[in-house]
Amino acid sequence: MDGAWQPYLAQHEDRFDRELMEFLAIPSVSTDPERRQDVRRAQEWVRRRLETAGLQDARILETPGHPLVYASWLGAPGRPTVLIYGHADVQPPEPLDLWLSPPFEPQVRDGRVYARGASDMKGNLLAAIAACEARLATEGRLPVNVKFLCEAEEEVGSPSLPAVLAAERDLLAADLAVSADSGQAGEDQPMIVTGLRGLAGLEVSVRTARVDLHSGLAGGIAPNAVHVLVDLLASLRDRSGRIVVEGFHDGVLPLSDEEREEIGRIPDDTPALLAAAGIAEPAGDPDFSPRERNWVRPTLEVNGIGGGYQGEGVKTVIPCEARAKITCRLVPEQSPAQVRLALERHLRRHAPAGVELTLAALPGEGSPYLLPAAHPGQAAAARTLEAIYGKTPYQYRLGASVPITASLKDILGVDTVAFGFSLFDEGMHAPNEFVRLSSLRRGREAFCRLLGELAAYSKTAGEG
Amino acid sequence: MDGAWQPYLAQHEDRFDRELMEFLAIPSVSTDPERRQDVRRAQEWVRRRLETAGLQDARILETPGHPLVYASWLGAPGRPTVLIYGHADVQPPEPLDLWLSPPFEPQVRDGRVYARGASDMKGNLLAAIAACEARLATEGRLPVNVKFLCEAEEEVGSPSLPAVLAAERDLLAADLAVSADSGQAGEDQPMIVTGLRGLAGLEVSVRTARVDLHSGLAGGIAPNAVHVLVDLLASLRDRSGRIVVEGFHDGVLPLSDEEREEIGRIPDDTPALLAAAGIAEPAGDPDFSPRERNWVRPTLEVNGIGGGYQGEGVKTVIPCEARAKITCRLVPEQSPAQVRLALERHLRRHAPAGVELTLAALPGEGSPYLLPAAHPGQAAAARTLEAIYGKTPYQYRLGASVPITASLKDILGVDTVAFGFSLFDEGMHAPNEFVRLSSLRRGREAFCRLLGELAAYSKTAGEG
Numbered sequence: 001m002d003g004a005w006q007p008y009l010a011q012h013e014d015r016f017d018r019e020l021m022e023f024l025a026i027p028s029v030s031t032d033p034e035r036r037q038d039v040r041r042a043q044e045w046v047r048r049r050l051e052t053a054g055l056q057d058a059r060i061l062e063t064p065g066h067p068l069v070y071a072s073w074l075g076a077p078g079r080p081t082v083l084i085y086g087h088a089d090v091q092p093p094e095p096l097d098l099w100l101s102p103p104f105e106p107q108v109r110d111g112r113v114y115a116r117g118a119s120d121m122k123g124n125l126l127a128a129i130a131a132c133e134a135r136l137a138t139e140g141r142l143p144v145n146v147k148f149l150c151e152a153e154e155e156v157g158s159p160s161l162p163a164v165l166a167a168e169r170d171l172l173a174a175d176l177a178v179s180a181d182s183g184q185a186g187e188d189q190p191m192i193v194t195g196l197r198g199l200a201g202l203e204v205s206v207r208t209a210r211v212d213l214h215s216g217l218a219g220g221i222a223p224n225a226v227h228v229l230v231d232l233l234a235s236l237r238d239r240s241g242r243i244v245v246e247g248f249h250d251g252v253l254p255l256s257d258e259e260r261e262e263i264g265r266i267p268d269d270t271p272a273l274l275a276a277a278g279i280a281e282p283a284g285d286p287d288f289s290p291r292e293r294n295w296v297r298p299t300l301e302v303n304g305i306g307g308g309y310q311g312e313g314v315k316t317v318i319p320c321e322a323r324a325k326i327t328c329r330l331v332p333e334q335s336p337a338q339v340r341l342a343l344e345r346h347l348r349r350h351a352p353a354g355v356e357l358t359l360a361a362l363p364g365e366g367s368p369y370l371l372p373a374a375h376p377g378q379a380a381a382a383r384t385l386e387a388i389y390g391k392t393p394y395q396y397r398l399g400a401s402v403p404i405t406a407s408l409k410d411i412l413g414v415d416t417v418a419f420g421f422s423l424f425d426e427g428m429h430a431p432n433e434f435v436r437l438s439s440l441r442r443g444r445e446a447f448c449r450l451l452g453e454l455a456a457y458s459k460t461a462g463e464g
Numbered sequence: 465m466d467g468a469w470q471p472y473l474a475q476h477e478d479r480f481d482r483e484l485m486e487f488l489a490i491p492s493v494s495t496d497p498e499r500r501q502d503v504r505r506a507q508e509w510v511r512r513r514l515e516t517a518g519l520q521d522a523r524i525l526e527t528p529g530h531p532l533v534y535a536s537w538l539g540a541p542g543r544p545t546v547l548i549y550g551h552a553d554v555q556p557p558e559p560l561d562l563w564l565s566p567p568f569e570p571q572v573r574d575g576r577v578y579a580r581g582a583s584d585m586k587g588n589l590l591a592a593i594a595a596c597e598a599r600l601a602t603e604g605r606l607p608v609n610v611k612f613l614c615e616a617e618e619e620v621g622s623p624s625l626p627a628v629l630a631a632e633r634d635l636l637a638a639d640l641a642v643s644a645d646s647g648q649a650g651e652d653q654p655m656i657v658t659g660l661r662g663l664a665g666l667e668v669s670v671r672t673a674r675v676d677l678h679s680g681l682a683g684g685i686a687p688n689a690v691h692v693l694v695d696l697l698a699s700l701r702d703r704s705g706r707i708v709v710e711g712f713h714d715g716v717l718p719l720s721d722e723e724r725e726e727i728g729r730i731p732d733d734t735p736a737l738l739a740a741a742g743i744a745e746p747a748g749d750p751d752f753s754p755r756e757r758n759w760v761r762p763t764l765e766v767n768g769i770g771g772g773y774q775g776e777g778v779k780t781v782i783p784c785e786a787r788a789k790i791t792c793r794l795v796p797e798q799s800p801a802q803v804r805l806a807l808e809r810h811l812r813r814h815a816p817a818g819v820e821l822t823l824a825a826l827p828g829e830g831s832p833y834l835l836p837a838a839h840p841g842q843a844a845a846a847r848t849l850e851a852i853y854g855k856t857p858y859q860y861r862l863g864a865s866v867p868i869t870a871s872l873k874d875i876l877g878v879d880t881v882a883f884g885f886s887l888f889d890e891g892m893h894a895p896n897e898f899v900r901l902s903s904l905r906r907g908r909e910a911f912c913r914l915l916g917e918l919a920a921y922s923k924t925a926g927e928g
Contacts, residue, residue, distance in 0.1 A: 031777050092779065098675065156777060197680065201778055210742030211562065214893040215765045216661065216864030219793050220757030221734055223747035226766040226788075227701065234698035237691070270685055277784075278674030280818025283687035293684030301679045302690040303781050304772030309789065313495055313620060314665055314826045315556065316791050316865075317767050317893065320741075324690075325773065327780050329683050354744025362778045400680030401780075429678040429781065 004138035005448045009130070009441075016130050016444070017113075017437060019049065023088075023122050024106040024115035030066055030089035030156045039066045039152045042088040046125070046150050047071070053129050054136035055148060061168065063160035066152035070171065073132070074145045080457045081145040083174035083414065085404055086125035086181060087154035090117035091429045098431035111437050118435035119426035124180040125150065127421065127440050131447030143455040147174055151404070154181070157199065157364015158403045165411040176377045176457060177408050178450070182420030184439070185266070185394055190385035192378060193418040195370040195397030196405055197298070198330035200339040201362025204229065204347060208355055209320035212308070222318045226307045228355050229322040233302055235350050236326075236343075242285045243300050247342035251333040255288075255296060263291050266394045269424070270294065276425055294399050298339070299329040325362060329399060336365035366403030369416070377417040380453040384419075388446055419450060468602035469912045473594070473905075480594050480908065481577075481901060483513065487552075487586050488570040488579035494530055494553035494620045503530045503616045506552040510589070510614050511535070517593045518600035519612060525632065527624035530616035534635065537596065538609045544921045545609040547638035547878065549868055550589035550645060551618035554581035555893045562895035575901050582899040583890035588644040589614065591885065591904050595911030607919040611638055615868070618645070621663065621828015622867045629875040640841045640921060641872050642914070646884030648903070649730070649858055654849035656842060657882040659834040659861030660869055661762070662794035664803040665826025668693065668811060672819055673784035676772070682782055689786040690771045692819050697766055697788060699814045700807075706749045707764050711806035715797040719752075719760060727755050730858045733888070734758065740889055758863050762803070763793040789826060793863060800829035830867025833880070841881040844917040848883075852910055883914060 009016075028042035029035040043060060050058040050071035058071035066089065074081070093103035093116045101107040106115035113123070128148075135142050149172060153160055165172060185191035208223040238244050270290040274282055284293040293299075307322025309315035328339050344359050351357045371378055378395070385393045398418075405416040421443035427433040473480075492506035493499040507524060514522040514535035522535035530553065538545070557567035557580045565571040570579035577587070592612075599606050613636060617624055629636060649655035672687040702708050734754040738746055748757040757763075771786025773779035792803050808823050815821045835842055842859070849857045862882075869880040885907035891897040 031775075031779070197683075199780070208743065208747075211891075211894045213741055214864070215763065215767065215791060216793060216862075217888060217892060218737065218741070218758070219661075219763035219765060219863050220748045220752075220759075220761055221738065221746045221754045222741065222743060223745065224765055226769050227697075227747075230694045230697040230766070230769070231703070233691075233694040239695075273682065274685065277677055277682070277686065279672065279686060281687065281816070282685045283672075283691075283816075284684045288684075290685045294682070295684075297684055299679065299683035301683060301688055301780075301782055302694070302772065303679065303779055304774045304783065305690050305694070305786065306770050306774040308766065308768030310768045310770040314789065314791060314828045315495070315767055316663070316765075316828075318765055319768065322769065325778065327679060327778060329680060352745070352747075364778045364780075398680075399683050400678070424681060427675075428681060430675045 005134035008134045008138050009444050013441065016126065020113060020123060020126055021106045023126060024113065024117055025104055027104040028089045028117070028152060029092050030153050031092055039089055043067050043069050043150065043152050046088050049129055050148055053133035055132060061164055063164055065160040068152065068164055069150040070148065072147045073136070073142050075141055076143070076145050079144045079455055080175040081147060081173070082454055083147045083149055083172060083177040084128050085149050085177055085179045086121060086128065087151045088122065088125065089152040089155050090120070091155050095431060100432055112434040113437060114432055114434040116433055118433050119422040120428040120433065121181045121420065121422065123435040123440050124420040124422060124443060127443030128180045128447045130444045131451065134444070135448055135451060143451045147172060157366065158407070159363055161404060162407050162411060165407055169412065172412060174412065174414050176454065177414045177416040178419050179402060179405060179416050180420050181402050182418035183422035183424065186423065188389065188391070190389045190391060190393035192381050192385070192393045192395045193398040194378065194395050195332065196368065197399055197401050198334065198336060198368035198406065199327060199364055199366045199401045199403065200330060200336035201325065201327040201364060202340055202343050203323065203325050203360045203362055204232070205321065205323040205358040206355060207321050212317040212320050215316040215318050218318055223355065225319045225322040228352060229307060229324060232347055232350055233324060236300060236346065240286050241283055242287070245342050245346045247345065248339060249298065250338060251335070252298060253332050255292065259296070260292070263295065263396060266291070266396065273424060296331055296397050298331050298334060300326065302326055327362065329401060330368045332368045332370045334368060336367060364403070366401055367406035369405040369409065370397065371415055371417070375415060376457060377415060380457060381417050381419050381450060384446055384450045384453050387449060388442060421446070469598035472598045472602050473908050477905065480590065484577060484587055484590050485570045487590060488577065488581055489568055491568040492553045492581070492616060493556050494617050495556055503553055507531050507533050507614065507616050510552050513593055514612055517597035519596060525628055527628055529624040532616065532628055533614040534612065536611045537600065537606050539605055540607070540609050543608045543919055544639040545611060545637070546918055547611045547613055547636060547641040548592050549613050549641055549643045550585060550592060551615045552586070552589065553616040553619050555584065555619050559895065564896055576898040577901060578896055578898040580897055582897050583886040584892040584897065585645045585884065585886065587899040587904045588884040588886060588907060591907030592644045592911045594908045595915065598908065598912055599915060607916045611636060621830065622871070623827055625868060626871050626875060629871055633876065636876060638876065638878050640918065641878045641880040643866060643869060643880050643882050644884050645866050646882035647886035647888065650887065652853065652855070654853045654855060654857035656845050656849065656857045656859045657862040658842065658859055659796065660832065661863055661865050662798065662800060662832035662870065663791060663828055663830045663865045663867065664794060664800035665789065665791040665828060666804055666807050667787065667789050667824045667826055668696070669785065669787040669822040670819060671785050676781040676784050679780040679782050686782045687819065689783045692816060693771060693786040693788060696811055696814055700764060700810065704750050705747055706751065709806050709810045711809065712803060713762065714802060715799070716762060717796050719756065723760070724756070727759065727860060730755070730860065737888060760795055760861050762795050762798060764790065766790055791826065793865060794832045796832045796834045799831060828867070830865055831870035833869040833873065834861065835879055835881070839879060840921060841879060844921060845881050845883050845914060848910055848914045848917050851913060852906060885910070
């Protein structure tokens, strides 16, 4: 399946890297209202890049939030249509003081580009676009019909996406989706993610009085909102780390012996991941292995907490208000609403009398996703990776959430194959995020090959 | 014991009120480094006011922190020397948006002055000074020798005071101290505080990893600093609100039947206090009555907590760091060091393996204080209040802390009688703090009378 696209990729490598640096310099932080124009600028940049790659009909799709970008090449009638998904937005870069170089001034050190969004996922997005460019430039056509959909709200839970998918059902119709927002197991070990966790979130506010009170005058009688919140949050898990919220685990598919075996076969790099983050002891439900907890079990994390006096020194107040943000990673067949309601019931039942409890769903909820077993798109991706790495890819579910996969299935009826080249150690969502330039070289080649593999794809057929 | 000071006080009432407004306009927030010059300005103001009142030797005593003010009138050889204590600093005014008028633009509404520091304790301080002025202006002398000591670090725990007391032992030598930093039980009910709680404080920081982690990638295996902190804080009390820290209650004097009875005799205004603060249900140790919990039992409050993402929306991080501030109100014979060490032991014992726990004493520690039973200074104060209110004052210990009382006893060997005119509903340390102008009128008269009552005071004699 080699072709003229191979030397083309090699010749234009420097330009591809320069383009990445240019793209990474745009601070497209979707959660930050002050970056609104930067997010749009990133999408305009993507639109132009799709155009210069030879894609057609490249355009902005407006939403009430951040805009999407669409482009297509539909010159292969009779062949399957592949929807390639990516996102141009990035996580906030804070805490800034931990970055060795500024997050939006990309810097190359030892073959790695350091910048917010390098690994998640501007590098992967450009790899897919460059692959199309190489095929179009050298062959004048693509092996399949391609539609690109690039959103800019992935890091805030894709709130505008479902409405756009529903409104543009015809424009976005496809036989298969390929999400470039994914990664590999290691530099020498390919993997294919077959499932992703969903997300549900709840903001909890506790109010115990109208105002903060003086701990000398009211101490011993006034309820303390921090105490109430702390007790509520502690009640969500037992001392071993098991989640004990009634109804939380409803619908969780039991882990089959086969799945446990497949997970057990994959070398456990959990200790290395933990050590790299400076973690001494893993946490979590002791009834499951770290890998199982990390990939196929639901989680419940308090992402933030605040209440009372957080400044320098002492203020002897009894706080009247405290709040926390909780998000849960969900696995098939949990639903965001079910999990959120179970949490709400638990918190209301455990709240002491007389306390005002305010519960509000957090944005970004998404269903978990599981690719049907022996899916032909999966098989095409596996052949591609095997050709490049010379190794059979691991196939497993992953802990992260990419809400679009569930939306594509529910709204467009399309399954999604995950196909990206980030690695676990690249500091996604953390300071000093980076991507390996060698991974992106591989990624460009892999996308070229995958388009070829998918030429014979059929939703109903077995391996093509 | 009436005198020309009575009409004098009445004639100069408007000026006294204007002076209070002027003093309250100085934002002497001792905890705020940006208010450093304002705190000094307040003390300069006090120094001048003592001078215009006729006190002598009025001067600033410098410290590494905020300065103190000293002044004296020592023209009564053979008579006792009374050290009158007050403070010129105030609590931070935040949250500002809850104030109906700006905290440092004092406003009179319905006979009350609204401003930060009005009740705690600029009004009481000026009442004591005005009383000396009235006596000196009309009689040319005071019934006793008087020394004023006004500090400006009371709201941050008086860190500089012990060294000044030790260094200026001769200058400050006295037979009895009178702290104007106190209050009455109600507009028609006098009280004398016989004991004050002490204070111990600890800042707790939990670190579980080098950086915040992605809850999708590391969820289920990475320890969460907020979870650890929440479990630690929840472990300090049982579900009923009893403090279960081993060694915390060591040394607490058992509550005698007499003391319980005396407390039981005093009408319980706890429900009104709670209702005014919008509190539905009281909290605290169910083995004691609300009054007992509020006055004579130790407390443990989390004054503030913070960790992870506290901004708008969602950030799906596993926080690597979380912190809380804890302060305890202590009763005789607990000591700050003992309580802090008990807390530290408890937290270290309950922290999970591999977690980095940082514990640091908070500034402002102070010992609890209990005036000896049947103290003659107490008796003089009781006679004074009875004359003014026509009622026997309640005599009881109070929940608040005024660290100077323990320091005066330990360093100068002097007992302190609390003698102030604030009321519990005046929003000390809260928004919309106010003081009743009628309370201060009474306070000026009461201080004039107390000076007369103390003329016959002897540390060893019974009632004089």
